[in-house]
Amino acid sequence: MSKNYLIFGFSxxxxxxxDCIQSVGGILQAVVQNVPEILVPGxxxxxxxxxRLPYEVDVVELENLxxxxxxxYNHVIGFSGKxxxxxLERLSKQFHGIRFTPLAHARSIIQSGARIEKGAVxxxxxxxxxxxxxxxHVVLNRGSSVGxxxxxxxxxxxxxxxxxxxxxxxxxxxxxxANAVILPDILVGDDAVIGAGAVVTREVLPGTTVxxxxxxxxxx
Amino acid sequence: MSKNYLIFGFSxxxxxxxDCIQSVGGILQAVVQNVPEILVPGxxxxxxxxxRLPYEVDVVELENLxxxxxxxYNHVIGFSGKxxxxxLERLSKQFHGIRFTPLAHARSIIQSGARIEKGAVxxxxxxxxxxxxxxxHVVLNRGSSVGxxxxxxxxxxxxxxxxxxxxxxxxxxxxxxANAVILPDILVGDDAVIGAGAVVTREVLPGTTVxxxxxxxxxx
Amino acid sequence: MSKNYLIFGFSxxxxxxxDCIQSVGGILQAVVQNVPEILVPGxxxxxxxxxRLPYEVDVVELENLxxxxxxxYNHVIGFSGKxxxxxLERLSKQFHGIRFTPLAHARSIIQSGARIEKGAVxxxxxxxxxxxxxxxHVVLNRGSSVGxxxxxxxxxxxxxxxxxxxxxxxxxxxxxxANAVILPDILVGDDAVIGAGAVVTREVLPGTTVxxxxxxxxxx
Numbered sequence: 001m002s003k004n005y006l007i008f009g010f011s012x013x014x015x016x017x018x019d020c021i022q023s024v025g026g027i028l029q030a031v032v033q034n035v036p037e038i039l040v041p042g043x044x045x046x047x048x049x050x051x052r053l054p055y056e057v058d059v060v061e062l063e064n065l066x067x068x069x070x071x072x073y074n075h076v077i078g079f080s081g082k083x084x085x086x087x088l089e090r091l092s093k094q095f096h097g098i099r100f101t102p103l104a105h106a107r108s109i110i111q112s113g114a115r116i117e118k119g120a121v122x123x124x125x126x127x128x129x130x131x132x133x134x135x136x137h138v139v140l141n142r143g144s145s146v147g148x149x150x151x152x153x154x155x156x157x158x159x160x161x162x163x164x165x166x167x168x169x170x171x172x173x174x175x176x177x178a179n180a181v182i183l184p185d186i187l188v189g190d191d192a193v194i195g196a197g198a199v200v201t202r203e204v205l206p207g208t209t210v211x212x213x214x215x216x217x218x219x220x
Numbered sequence: 221m222s223k224n225y226l227i228f229g230f231s232x233x234x235x236x237x238x239d240c241i242q243s244v245g246g247i248l249q250a251v252v253q254n255v256p257e258i259l260v261p262g263x264x265x266x267x268x269x270x271x272r273l274p275y276e277v278d279v280v281e282l283e284n285l286x287x288x289x290x291x292x293y294n295h296v297i298g299f300s301g302k303x304x305x306x307x308l309e310r311l312s313k314q315f316h317g318i319r320f321t322p323l324a325h326a327r328s329i330i331q332s333g334a335r336i337e338k339g340a341v342x343x344x345x346x347x348x349x350x351x352x353x354x355x356x357h358v359v360l361n362r363g364s365s366v367g368x369x370x371x372x373x374x375x376x377x378x379x380x381x382x383x384x385x386x387x388x389x390x391x392x393x394x395x396x397x398a399n400a401v402i403l404p405d406i407l408v409g410d411d412a413v414i415g416a417g418a419v420v421t422r423e424v425l426p427g428t429t430v431x432x433x434x435x436x437x438x439x440x
Numbered sequence: 441m442s443k444n445y446l447i448f449g450f451s452x453x454x455x456x457x458x459d460c461i462q463s464v465g466g467i468l469q470a471v472v473q474n475v476p477e478i479l480v481p482g483x484x485x486x487x488x489x490x491x492r493l494p495y496e497v498d499v500v501e502l503e504n505l506x507x508x509x510x511x512x513y514n515h516v517i518g519f520s521g522k523x524x525x526x527x528l529e530r531l532s533k534q535f536h537g538i539r540f541t542p543l544a545h546a547r548s549i550i551q552s553g554a555r556i557e558k559g560a561v562x563x564x565x566x567x568x569x570x571x572x573x574x575x576x577h578v579v580l581n582r583g584s585s586v587g588x589x590x591x592x593x594x595x596x597x598x599x600x601x602x603x604x605x606x607x608x609x610x611x612x613x614x615x616x617x618a619n620a621v622i623l624p625d626i627l628v629g630d631d632a633v634i635g636a637g638a639v640v641t642r643e644v645l646p647g648t649t650v651x652x653x654x655x656x657x658x659x660x
Contacts, residue, residue, distance in 0.1 A: 015350030015368040019331040109547045111459040125347045127565045130455030143365045145583045148455040161383040163601040179401040181619040197419035199637035235570030235588040239551040345567045363585045381603040399621035417639035
């Protein structure tokens with residue numbers, strides 16, 4: 001069964017995802033700048049709201065995801081994370097040539113020279129600074145901000161209102177908590193976790209968790 | 221004496237209130253999407269700047285509020301709080317059918333499915349996430365943000381840059397300080413106070429005050 | 441040699457500066473609301489990207505600044521700070537009548553009655569509240585916010601996401617760190633430094649450094 005779009009995510013985040021899609025005027029514009037309209041006036045049945053679209057769309061909550069080998073999609077839009085790597089890899093293999101579409105909310109700000117990789121989602125009010133690079137399948141939550149020349153590795157996420165100063169480098173699968181801030185030129189290793197509200201003033205080693213003001217390592 | 225509008229607030233906040241009104245192109249647009257223009261080029265005499273309006277308007281500083289029984293208003297716009305409940309109730313009784321108009325700054329972001337109750341004021345740069353509910357007479361200060369599916373009870377206020385993550389529930393008359401952050405799924409009871417910059421990681425009981433990173437209860 | 445524009449700054453911040461210029465549609469619009477276009481698609485050679493302009497422009501990295509006595513500029517745009525006062529004074533003397541142009545990013549929010557002095561730069565997503573005054577050569581970084589009736593003295597800078605509440609008064613050359621917050625009605629003296637993420641709850645004396653939640657003085 002061939003469909004144009006697979007939209008997936010944890011049900012928790014569907015609201016954000018749909019608002020991003022709606023803000024740019026619909027899925028197609030998000031993908032190829034060709035505009036249909038999606039109305040999402042309530043929440044009860046998100047699928048119902050897609051019936052007006054002239055293309056085939058599947059909306060899947062990850063909690064219940066079962067993809068048959070007879071399915072096909074041209075485009076995939078979704079909130080992801082390292083936990084979804086197996087799924088994303090399976091989709092890539094199963095549907096050769098599938099496109100993981102990046103999605104930036106119409107009310108986000110993407111500054112000069114910034115680069116957004118496949119599958120990334122930039123939520124309302126988020127700011128991507130000049131010449132920043134946002135890796136594949138990254139999520140920048142509402143009101144978060146990435147400074148000039150900073151780099152956010154694949155599968156990483158910034159919580160709401162989190163702030164990276166200039167020239168920060170995050171590895172892959174880093175989780176930055178809500179309203180945390182990382183000072184200029186800091187390196188954060190793969191799989192690190194930054195607590196909400198933390199102020200990160202020095203390098204964070206891979207796989208470690210830091211919290212507080214200033215942020216210190218939390219020993220488990 | 222019948223007038224169309226009562227605009228009220230503490231003189232402290234008049235600037236914010238007028239900028240919200242001006243941003244949407246004037247009072248009438250704020251109320252019924254019918255556009256006159258208000259110019260507020262200086263601050264000295266706010267009333268003077270309303271003379272161009274084709275309707276009768278009273279601007280009242282709450283510190284000096286005295287309403288005669290011979291006055292009437294169709295619409296009320298203002299910053300309020302629990303302290304003003306007696307006033308609001310009196311207005312409701314005195315002027316049967318009066319409308320407490322919600323007001324969202326033109327440069328705020330209201331996401332899909334969000335609901336804004338009567339008398340709420342959403343300031344510049346504030347974000348109301350998808351399916352969030354903003355209660356009556358709530359104030360969301362500049363740059364504050366309410367996550368998806370969160371709920372802000374009547375008369376509560378968020379300080380500048382305060383952040384609620386997703387599925388947060390605030391009771392009534394909660395005061396959230398500037399740049400505080402409340403993590404996902406947290407409950408905050410009625411009349412609680414969250415200090416500026418606090419990181420709230422667990423439930424906050426009604427009537428208590430919490431501060432710090434992470435936020436802990438402050439015993440008086 | 442007479443040129444129309446001198447654009448200067450530390451190379452570090454050129455991305456932000458150019459994005460501000462680009463956002464308003466080019467230098468001339470930034471200056472006199474008359475619109476050319478600047479394209480800044482890559483970073484390698486910023487000067488090259490200005491060749492399309494119909495006026496003479498010099499782009500100077502402060503680290504390498506050498507101005508001959510035979511040069512002349514009508515307008516100056518740049519990120520500055522107290523360290524640049526000698527340069528700015530020299531420019532003022534050398535080029536009598538030179539104009540230090542303030543620059544506000546098209547996606548910043550300037551509220552009613554706010555006043556922006558010469559040479560100030562307001563970055564993307566920053567908010568200047570109603571009747572706030574932003575002094576000469578101030579930098580408001582991305583996502584920072586200045587409350588109603590607040591005052592930011594000359595040469596001061598706010599880091600990304602820093603928040604001033606209402607009626608705050610900063611002296612000259614104050615540095616406010618990223619995501620710091622200053623509560624209402626607080627005074628901060630000249631040359632003070634506020635650490636990243638600090639919550640300033642009381643007056644800060646001139647020349648002192650404060651950090652933490654709540655912010656306390658750091659003795660060197």
